[in-house]
Amino acid sequence: MRAVRAVLPVAALLLTVAACQSAPAEATSEAGGVVTWAASADRMAEGVAGRSYRLVVHTSVGGTGVRVRLSNAFGDRPLTLDSVYAGLQKQGAELRPGSNRRLAFGGKPTVTLPPGHTVWSDPLPGRLPAATNLVVSLHSPDAGGPASGHWMAMQTSYATQGDHAAEESGTAWTIPTGSWFYLDAVSVHAPKxxxxxxxxxxxxxxxxxxxxxxxxxxxxxxxxxxxxxxxxxxxxxxxxxxxxxxxxxxxxxxxxxxxxxxxxxxxxxxxxxxxxxxxxxxxxxxxxxxxxxxxxxxxxxxxxxxxxxxxxxxxxxxxxxxxxxxxxxxxxxxxxxxxxxxxxxxxxxxxxxxxxxxxxxxxxxxxxxxxxxxxxxxxxxxxxxxxxxxxxxxxxxxxxxxxxxxx
Missing domain, CATH: 3.40.50.1110 (SGNH hydrolase)
Structure with a gap:
C-alpha cells in the first residue's frame, strides 16, 4: 500500500465521542489502531501550573480516527489537562486555519491522570495522511512535581503561559522548546x-x-x-x-x-x-x-x-x-x-x-x-x-x- 500524501482537508479533524477511561499504560492500548508516532517518556523538570504546550510531531502511517496518548508516567501527583487540541502545522507555532479540533476523553474535555498512568483520547473522525506534521496543543491548570516527557525531541515545539491551546495563531507561543511534554504516542485506524x-x-x-x-x-x-x-x-x-x-x-x-x-x-x-x-x-x-x-x-x-x-x-x-x-x-x-x-x-x-x-x-x-x-x-x-x-x-x-x- 502506498502511503497517502494528499493534503488533509481542514474540516477533516472533527471531534467524536468514544469511551476511554484513564488507566495504567498496560491497560490502555486497544486493538484496531496502529501507532503512527511515539516518543519514550522520562522524568522531566518540575511541571509549571497554567502552562500550555504546542507539540509538533511527524506521523508515519496515515489513517483515520486520530488518537493521542497522554502520560503522567513519572508524575508524583495527579495531572489535570483541561484543554487538549490536535491540528496541522502551517509554519512554526501557526496552524492551518480550520484544522485545530478539541480532543475528548470518555466524552469529556478534561482528564485527570493519576501518578504513573497514561490515557488515550477519544478518536477524531477524518483522515490524517502519512508524513504529516501533527500539532498537539495542551494546557494544565495544576501541573507540578516531575513532568513526564521526552527531553531530546530534535524538533522545535512551543510553550506559553495561559490556555492558548484552541488558538490557531502562533502569536502567543513565544517560548520555543526542544522537548515534548505529557504526550508519548499517536495512533490511527489504518487498513486491515x-x-x-x-x-x-x-x-x-x-x-x-x-x-x-x-x-x-x-x-x-x-x-x-x-x-x-x-x-x-x-x-x-x-x-x-x-x-x-x-x-x-x-x-x-x-x-x-x-x-x-x-x-x-x-x-x-x-x-x-x-x-x-x-x-x-x-x-x-x-x-x-x-x-x-x-x-x-x-x-x-x-x-x-x-x-x-x-x-x-x-x-x-x-x-x-x-x-x-x-x-x-x-x-x-x-x-x-x-x-x-x-x-x-x-x-x-x-x-x-x-x-x-x-x-x-x-x-x-x-x-x-x-x-x-x-x-x-x-x-x-x-x-x-x-x-x-x-x-x-x-x-x-x-x-x-x-x-x-x-x-
Whole structure:
C-alpha cells in the first residue's frame, strides 16, 4: 500500500465521542489502531501550573480516527489537562486555519491522570495522511512535581503561559522548546492488517547528530522507505532515549523496565527492532557480554510472549569516543557475534557492518560520522535505514509465543 500524501482537508479533524477511561499504560492500548508516532517518556523538570504546550510531531502511517496518548508516567501527583487540541502545522507555532479540533476523553474535555498512568483520547473522525506534521496543543491548570516527557525531541515545539491551546495563531507561543511534554504516542485506524515496528534504542535512535526539524533520524528514513514498500508494516514508533541502557536505569528507565509501556502496549505493533547496548558497554560498569546477552534474551522472550517478532541490530563502532577502550571493544565484538549467529532473533540488521570503516573496524566511517565518533550524521542515519530488510519487519509471528531456543 502506498502511503497517502494528499493534503488533509481542514474540516477533516472533527471531534467524536468514544469511551476511554484513564488507566495504567498496560491497560490502555486497544486493538484496531496502529501507532503512527511515539516518543519514550522520562522524568522531566518540575511541571509549571497554567502552562500550555504546542507539540509538533511527524506521523508515519496515515489513517483515520486520530488518537493521542497522554502520560503522567513519572508524575508524583495527579495531572489535570483541561484543554487538549490536535491540528496541522502551517509554519512554526501557526496552524492551518480550520484544522485545530478539541480532543475528548470518555466524552469529556478534561482528564485527570493519576501518578504513573497514561490515557488515550477519544478518536477524531477524518483522515490524517502519512508524513504529516501533527500539532498537539495542551494546557494544565495544576501541573507540578516531575513532568513526564521526552527531553531530546530534535524538533522545535512551543510553550506559553495561559490556555492558548484552541488558538490557531502562533502569536502567543513565544517560548520555543526542544522537548515534548505529557504526550508519548499517536495512533490511527489504518487498513486491515496494517502493522507497525517499534525502534527500541538510545541516542542514536533518538536522532542525536541528525539535523533538527527535518526528521532525519534513522527511523524517519525507515518510515519513508516503508511508505512506498510492498509490506503491511507502515507505522514506525521511535522509542529511543539518549543515554539509555538495556540493563540499568539512568537516562530513562532501562529497556527492560520500559519495554511494556514504550513498546508492547503500543497499538498495532508487529515487530520490535532492538538496537541498544553501547551505553551498557562504554559506561565501564563491568557489564559483560553474557550480561547483555541475557538482557537481550529477556526482551526477546517477553516480545515473543506478546506475539511480536524481534529484529536485532549489531552495535555500531565507537572508537574515538572518550569512553572507548579495548575491553569494551572486546565486549562489543562478542555481543555482535551473538546477534549475528545465535539464531535467537527473528532477523538481524548489521548496523556495525554498514557504519564501520574498512581501515579500522572499531571506528566509524568518517563520511557517516556525526563528529563525535559514536553518533552517525544524516548520511549515516539514511545508510542505517537503507540496510534494514523491510521483509524482515513483516515477519511471521506464528510460533513466536514460546521462549527462544538456547544454543
Amino acid at each position: 492488517h496494517t502493522g507497525a515496528v517499534v525502534a527500541l534504542g538510545d541516542s542514536i535512535t533518538d536522532g542525536w547528530q541528525s539535523t533538527s526539524d527535518l526528521n532525519r533520524r534513522w527511523p524517519d528514513y525507515l518510515a519513508r522507505r516503508l511508505s512506498t514498500a510492498d509490506t503491511e508494516v507502515k507505522g514506525v514508533a521511535n522509542e529511543g532515549i539518549s543515554g539509555n541502557k538495556v540493563l540499568a536505569d539512568g537516562p530513562g528507565q532501562s529497556a527492560l523496565n520500559r519495554l511494556e509501556r514504550d513498546v508492547l502496549s503500543q497499538p498495532g505493533v508487529r515487530t520490535v527492532f532492538l538496537f541498544q547496548g553501547v551505553n551498557d558497554i562504554k559506561a565501564h560498569t563491568g557489564v559483560t557480554a553474557d550480561n547483555l546477552i541475557e538482557g537481550y534474551r529477556e526482551i526477546i522472550d517477553r516480545a515473543h510472549a506478546a506475539g511480536k517478532c524481534v529484529v536485532g541490530a549489531t552495535i555500531g563502532p565507537f572508537k574515538g569516543w572518550h569512553e572507548w577502550d579495548e575491553a569494551g571493544e572486546a565486549v562489543r565484538q562478542e555481543v555482535n557475534s551473538f546477534i549475528r549467529t545465535s539464531g535467537e532473533f527473528d532477523a538481524v540488521t548489521d548496523f556495525d557492518r554498514i557504519l564501520r570503516s574498512p581501515y579500522d573496524r572499531a571506528r566509524m566511517l568518517p563520511a557517516l560520522d556525526g563528529g563525535d565518533h559514536i553518533h552517525p550524521n544524516d548520511k549515516g542515519m539514511q545508510a542505517m535505514a537503507d540496510a534494514v530488510d523491510l521483509n524482515a519487519l513483516d515477519c511471521d509471528t506464528i510460533g513466536v509465543n514460546s521462549p527462544s531456543p538456547r544454543g
